[in-house]
Amino acid sequence: MSQNAKDIAVLIGSLRKDSINRKAALALAGLAPPSLRLDLIEIGHLPFYNQELDGEPAQTPASYSDFRRRLARADGVIFATPEYNRSYPAVLKNAIDIGTRPYGKSIWSGKPAGVVSVSLGALGAFGANQQLRQLLANVNMRVLQQPEIYLAGADKLFDADGNVTVDSTRDLLRGFVDAFAAWTQPAAIAA
DSSP: OOTTOEEEEEEESOOOTTOHHHHHHHHHHHHOOTTEEEEEEOOTTOOOOOGGGGSSTTTSOHHHHHHHHHHHTOSEEEEEEOOBTTBOOHHHHHHHHHHTOSTTOOSOTTOEEEEEEEOSSTTTTHHHHHHHHHHHHHTTOEEOOSSOEEEOSGGGTBOTTSOBOOHHHHHHHHHHHHHHHHHTSHHHHHO
16 A cells, blocks of 8 residues: 555445445455555444534534544545435435535535445345435535446355455456546546
């Protein structure tokens, strides 16, 4: 990993320790080129966003402030999401809401973003992926359009330690993280 590696935060929409989305995120981190450093950021501890808690700096929960500081310095964000009822989980929406506040101080604006959706089902969490992409565009993130990643039947793609067990899946994830690395470069940002 390069000393000048881009700092990429990874937010996982499943809170389970052994979730397939966490396994996919760890696989991406392991496949990342030296130009990227992927860091999994925990979001399950963040209280639901409440503007009343976010008025005076002394009132703002430390978890909000710490999260905002960490994500503000990230060079990009990758979201790994399951699908709950044809949408992404509330824990992701909450983290995104916290990052857009206070009004006018969004930590997301202009950052490169990527979405990977992972499910046990046949659709690969397509609905969650598409809805999350819409939300990220709304908060002014630059969402990587291709390749799109929808991992279906993911319980068969990773071993118990989270290693990718299918060569074509490994190639797909490597292609995604390589494309994301190019997406974070100044030429892509200017485009």
